[in-house]
Amino acid sequence: MLLDEEAERRLAAGxxxxxxxxxxxxxxxxxxxxxxKAHGWYQRKWTSxxxxxxxxxxxxxxxxxxxxxxxRPGEEPTALQKDEIALLRAHGANAYWGxxxxxxxxxxxxxxxxxxDEESDPLA
Numbered sequence: 001m002l003l004d005e006e007a008e009r010r011l012a013a014g015x016x017x018x019x020x021x022x023x024x025x026x027x028x029x030x031x032x033x034x035x036x037k038a039h040g041w042y043q044r045k046w047t048s049x050x051x052x053x054x055x056x057x058x059x060x061x062x063x064x065x066x067x068x069x070x071x072r073p074g075e076e077p078t079a080l081q082k083d084e085i086a087l088l089r090a091h092g093a094n095a096y097w098g099x100x101x102x103x104x105x106x107x108x109x110x111x112x113x114x115x116x117d118e119e120s121d122p123l124a
Contacts, residue, residue, distance in 0.1 A: 022072065029056065029070040032104040041108060053080035055088070055095060064111045068104060069097035 036043055042060045046067070055069040067088055069077050077085065077097045088095035096107040 025070050025072045025075075028073065028100060032068075032070070032101045033057070035101055035105065036108060039108070039112075053078070053084040055081070055085065055097070059108060061108075061111075062113060064113075065094065066107060066111055067093060067095040068107060069095075071097060071099040073099045075099060 033043055036059055040061055044058050046054055046056065046058050048054045055067040057068045057070065059066040059068060067085070069081050069085060071077060076082075076099075081097065085095045085097060094107075094111055096103070098104055098107065
């Protein structure tokens with residue numbers, strides 16, 4: 001098949017190559033939720049009709065509740081989201097934000113009384 005002059009130029013310039021896709025927030029959140037579930041954390045998506053800026057997820061384990069706002073890698077929460085996290089913390093809640101599975105692990109493990117040693121967990 002012969003290509004016209006414009007198609008040849010685009011092909012030579014690399015226009016045929018797909019741009020690498022940015023990692024989406026929901027992809028990071030999905031991996032984090034999978035890790036949390038595997039480590040005994042109950043989780044639910046949190047929505048609050050009529051109230052914007054609430055964290056994306058609630059994680060619960062052994063009576064500990066953690067609110068977590070997910071962000072795309074390299075991004076930060078909006079001012080409204082930061083204010084909501086600060087308000088939750090001011091009321092004694094465990095509220096965090098992160099842009100990676102590692103940031104979720106850090107937040108959850110800091111509140112997991114049994115840590116990573118599942119053998120010491122009497123409920124395991």
